[in-house]
Amino acid sequence: MSLESEAVAGTTLELLEARLRRLSYLLTGGTDWTGAPSTPEKPASLDETVSRRLARLEREMEKLSRAVPAVRDVIQLHDRFPDLFHPPTPxxxxxxxxxxxxxxxxxxxxxxxxxxxxxxxxxxxxxVPDATSSASLIALQPQLDRLAQTQAEQAAAVSELRVRTARVLQRWYEVGLVGSGECWAEWEGRLEGVEREVRRREVIRERMENEI
Incomplete structure (x- = not known):
């Protein structure tokens, strides 16, 4: 490894360590007598880990948004206009x-x-828009919902096909390429053994003929 690569690797490790210490301080909020952040305590169970707790909160928020339209509207409004939820400093x-x-x-x-x-x-x-036009648009909402559901199902099917294709390619690579290579290597080794045996017997036969 060159000196430049070693310097880049060392710098990367230092940055990762600094980010890890910052995350540890954000999780624990405490430091030891040297100023280093305290090590986070090990969770009592797998469900108490940060990732599981965040996933649980996301599931509850999604369930709440499906059950309460007002919550869904607020989430969509926050996604489109996040500045509205951060009032300016007076x-x-x-x-x-x-x-x-x-x-x-x-x-x-x-x-x-x-x-x-x-x-x-x-x-x-x-x-003011015509009430008939508004009613016709509202009447199309169930059809739009069905189309959205169909699109989601098609996306899931395409995702599943991609996974299956990746598995087939992996199987073909393991069996078709790697397996064939191993088989050819074995045959080549056996042929080399047979050639050595044939040469050995030819040498023995030539010696016997010379002795006679």
């Missing part, structure tokens, strides 16, 4: 600003007021 008005300075700040946004008012007024002019 900013206090700086002290010491003169009324003239405050007026200039307000007047700098004066052009936005008519535009906002115009947009709000235009909402009243928008036509």
């Amino acid at each position: 900013h206090d008005i700086p002290e010491g600003l003169t009324p003239r300075t405050l007026a200039s700040i307000v007047l700098s946004y004066a052009t936005a007021f008519p535009e906002t008012a115009s947009r709000l007024t235009s909402l009243n002019d928008l036509p």
Whole structure:
């Protein structure tokens, strides 16, 4: 291994150790007298591990989202607009600003007021969608749900076919390639043994003929 590869490997190990220490501190929250993070305690059972607890929480959240539409809507809203769930930090008005300075700040946004008012007024002019169209769209929802279910089943079937294909390829590689190679190696070894035996007997026969 070159010096550069050894340096890269050493740096990678140091980074992994630093991340492991950081994770240990996040899990335990304590350190020993040297400042090193405390080692997390071993869970009492397999169900108490972090991965199992996270998986259990995800299953419960998924079950709750299926049972309560409001929860599903909130999760979808969080996925699309995560900033809505993190309100901005309130900013206090700086002290010491003169009324003239405050007026200039307000007047700098004066052009936005008519535009906002115009947009709000235009909402009243928008036509309300026809109830028949909305009803027809709602009536299509069961069909869309069935199509989504069919698509999910097809995706599962394709995934299963991929797994089976991978297993067949693995079996063909183990039996067709590796097995054939081992068989040819065995035959070659046996042929070499037969050739040695034939040469040995020819040498013995030549010696016997020379003696006669």
